[in-house]
Amino acid sequence: MKIKKISEIKNFSIFKDFDWDTNLTYQNKQRQNEVYDFKDINILYGRNYSGKTSLSKIIRSLEKKQLPLKYDNPDFKIKLSDDTEITQNTLQTFEHPIHVYNSDFVKENLKFIHNENDNIESFSVTLGGDNQQILEQIQKLKGELGSNEENNKSGIYLDIHNKEHQVRKASENHNAKNRHLENTLSDKATRGSESIKSQHTLFGDINYSITKLRNDLTEVQKSSFQVLSEDQKIEKLALIKQTELPTPPEIPKYTLNFSSLLQATTETLKTVVSLSGKIEELTNNPTLNSWVQTGHQLHHDRDTCAFCNNKISEEREQTLNQHFNQEFQILQSRISKGIQLLDKELDSEILKFNLNINLYYQQYHSRLSALSSNLDSSFSKQKASLEQLKIALEQKQNNPFIELESNNPQDYSLEITTILDQISDIRNQCIRLNSDLKTKQEEAKKAVRLNHVYHFLQDINHTQLTSDIEFALQAIAPLKTELATLRTRKDTLLSDIETEEAKLKSEGEACNRIKELLNHEFGHSSLSLEPIEVDTMNGKQIKFEIQRIKDGNKTKAHNLSEGECSLISFCYFLAKIQDDLDHDKKPIIWIDDPICSLDNNHIYLIYSLLENLCLENNYNQLFISTHNLDFLKYLTQLTPMGKTATTIKREKAFYQIERAFTCSILKKMPLHLQENSSEFIYLFDQIYKCSLAIDVDDSNHIYFYNFANNARKFLEIYTYYLFPNPQLKDRQRLQRFWGDRLPRIFSERINHDGSHAVTILEGKITLRDFSEVNTNAKLILSKLKTSNSEQYNCLLESIGITPTTQ
Incomplete structure (x- = not known):
């Protein structure tokens, strides 16, 4: 396993919103973009406070499996x-195996550096020996544990992997x-033209969401939920589409008193005109009597017959008047009048009432249609009864001298009144519906939506889907339990191996290794590391103590210099990782x-130790900052190869950590830092970049x-090599270099004020004017070129710039 890249650092100490691919993409020889990832050996350069230690703390969090303290978010x-990928949450x-050497490592393991009363944490290394039984047990445990190498796992590691x-x-x-279920529900809730949200005019919620769909699912899955019938659905849909109607006209009142008409007719039929003084021939012949009655009325003012022109005798006139007397006339x-009243009732508006169902909301049309049909039928039957x-009265008109029996036709007034009351009740419902139509429509939309959701669940077989999900979930737990058992066994094996290996370890060997490093010919022969036994809460333990040879005797070392602390710390680190x-x-x-x-001797010692580490080739990946x-310059010369000629040569990569405020x-x-890592070349590169800039931005x-x-x-460096006379001051060397007074004064003012700020207080807190700095950079380069063009071209080549022929 290797670290490929630190993909991003959104927040860690001095690093804010750093993205690897953005900052480490470059053009290769084929002029294509390529990301510069970590290799086998990685060299990082950065000035103090640029962020080197912050990077090491990020990597050390992998080793410690926890974040360093006092870092916000x-x-x-x-x-x-x-x-x-590993994040701060998945350490x-x-x-x-990973080992990080930084200030935190020193603080944790070499506490004496900060407190002379503390000692160095002990560790031990494996010794050779004849304890074959222990070695065989270790081998057995390791055999069961197996290998954890990529693409070559075995034993418990393979079981865990599987x-x-x-x-x-x-x-x-x-x-x-x-x-799948969530996507199906999301589609139904919000996505596409068939979603409930897209059909909000029908289902009533323009802000419908999957959360609301889940609430509806709960609703329709209750045992109390009732599915809409087809008729109910049609009625609800009609209500949803309904617009507000004007108030329907009032329903006329049914005022016909049939019982009164029947009673009056019956009484009239029973009334009989007295036969006294009546013409018998006429009383016995109703038709003739009617004919004579009509003629008598026509001849009221005549004395001759209009038919035969004969004179009408007074005797005949008296006989007819007596026959058609007042009693007869009254009847x-x-x-x-009875017939006229019946004709009036037959022609009354109430019996002509025609119900217009289009004036009512559509949800009532079916009921109103039935009521209208029943009302027409009742009206017809009532008219038949009046007829x-x-x-009967017309018959009585021709038979005034006899009593007629009434056939008592049926009265349909109650039936008609009941129907009219029902229609009036529907009219009142429509009037009330006008006032709460919106509320009723919202209720209808909800009912239609829930009905739609119910059928949707049937269509997708929701019950089976949820059952499959639950079954799949239940299958995970036993596997996790088996995995936990395997991991527990792995931890037990590792613990047992550690216990067995501890029997083969010795703190004294660890001391010898560190002393060998310290007593190297470039090391520090007066210092040594010795194991001592100390009392702790857990009993006696071995700690290390730094001792110094003083007057031929070894005593605990005090007042160690920073260099000595650094040397001891690094030797301790190398000895501690030697076991791995x-x-x-x-x-x-x-x-x-x-x-x-x-100092230089010890720097070369550190380099020698690192070079030896590279030659041993027992590491997977190496980072040095x-x-x-x-x-x-030394690090660029590290030998990236192994012990044998067949070993594949390791790749090296070089990085620069740069801080901008x-x-x-x-x-x-x-490239110039990789190949010519001198401060002189670096400073020339910085001046050259200032001379090229067109404007100041975040990149420069x-x-x-x-x-x-x-x-x-x-x-100062350049003029010292030009004029190495120790009697000359820096200012005098600059005067000789510039020659011309004006450019010297201009350049000297900018460089002196910008680096010392002794004359201008604001110089410490404000940036120099861009144009002054740019002009000064160009002025320095121009002077270098005119002074020694060949040397100037070599400087350009050292930073990867091809000199021009001009």
């Missing part, structure tokens, strides 16, 4: 060689089924700035901010 992502999943695969597949199966008038009364190297665990090693406060350009970035190291403002210091140091 750390947020980063590390991509490994198998393309898995526990990283299992490959079980993890089963858990992952079971989880993926559960997630796929759950995702005939009564009958006529019967009229016919010896046992071919192929650890990842990150070393942060190991040469702090060391430094702030020292001289040490960087409040944040830092990691970028590909410039750091060059301008540091220009005064860089230019001053460069000119």
Whole structure:
């Protein structure tokens, strides 16, 4: 396992919103973009406070499986060689051996540096020996444990790998089924033209969501939920589409008193005119009597017959008047009025009432249609009953001298009144519906929506889908239990192996290894590391103590210099990781700035130790950071290969950590730093970049901010080699270099004020004017070129610039 890249650092100390691919993409020889990822050996250069230690703390969190203290909301992502990613929340999943040397390592393991009363934490290394039984037990345990190498797993590691695969597949199966149902529900809720949200005019919610759909699912799955019948659905849909109607006309009142008409008719039929003084021939012949009655009325003012022209005798006139006397006239008038009344009732508006159902809401149309049909039928029957009364009176009109029997036709008034009351009740409902139509429509929309959701669940077989999801979920737990058992067994085996290996370890051997490093010919022969036994809460334990040879005797060392502390710390680190190297665990090693406060001899010792580490080739990946350009020059010469000629040569990569005010970035190291890592070349490169800039932006403002210091140091170095007379002051060398007074004064003012700010207070807190810095940079380059063009071209070539012929 290797670290491929630190994909992003959104927040960690000086790093803010750093993205690897954005900052480490470059053009290869084929002029195509390529991401510059970590290799086998990785060299990082950055000045002090640029962020080197912050990077080491991120990596050390993989080793410790926890975040460092006192960092607010750390947020980063590390991509490994198998393309898995580790974040600040998944540190526990990283299992490959890794060792980080930085200030935190020193604080935790070498406490005496900060407190002389503390000792160094002890550790032990494996010794050779004849304890074959222990070795055989270790081999047996390791055999069961197996190998954890990529593509070559065995034993418990292979079982865990396979079980993890089963858990992952079971989880993926559960997630796929759950995702399928969720997508189906999302489609129905909000996505597409067929979704409930898209049909809000029908279902009543323009803000419908999957959450609301889940609430509806709960509603329709209750035992109390009633599915709409087809008629109910049609009625609800009609109500939803309904617009507000005007108030229907009032229903007329049914005022016909049939019982009164029947009673009056019956009484009239029973009334008989007295036969006294009546013409017998006429009383016996109703037709003739009617004919004579009509003629008598026509001849009221005549004395001759209009038919035969004969004179009508007074005797005949008296006989007829007596026959058609007042009693007779009263009965005939009564009958006529009765007939007229019946005709009036037959022609009354109430019996002509025609119900217009289109004036009512459609939901009532079916009921109103039935009521209208029943009302027409009742009206027809009532008219028939009135006609019967009229016919009876007409018969009585021709038979005044006899009593007629009434056939008592049926009265339909109650039936008609009941129907009219029902229609009136529907009219009142329509009037009330006008006032709460919106509420009723919302209720109808909800009912239609729930009905739609219910049928949707049947269509997708929701019950089976949820059952499948639950079954898939239940399949995960046993697999996880089996996986936990395997992991517990793995931990037990590792613990047992550690216990057995502890029987083969010795703190004294660890001391000897560190002393060998300290007593190297370039090391520190007066210092030694000795194991001592100390009392702790857990009983007696072995700790290490740094001792110094004083007057021929070893005593506890006090007042160690910073260089001595650095040397002891790094030797301790190398000895501590030696076990993983010896046992071919192929650890990842990150070393942060190991040469702090060391002199040249000790710097070369550190380099020698690192070179030896590379030659041993027992590590998987190596990272080394430094702030020292001289040490960087050594690091570029590390030999990236193994012990044998068949070993594949390791790749090296170079990075630069650069800070710009409040944040830092990691970028590909410039070629001139990789190949000519001297401060002189670096300073020339910074001046050259300032001379090319057209404007100040986020990518180059750091060059301008540091220009005064860089230019001053460069000119001091350059002029010293031009004029090495120790009697000359820096100012005198600059005067000889510039020759011309004006450019010297201009350049000197910018460089001096910008780097010292002794004359202008604001110089410490404000940036130099861009044009002044740019002009000064060009002025320095121009002077270098005119002074020695061949040397100037060599300087350009040292930073990867091809000199022009002009």
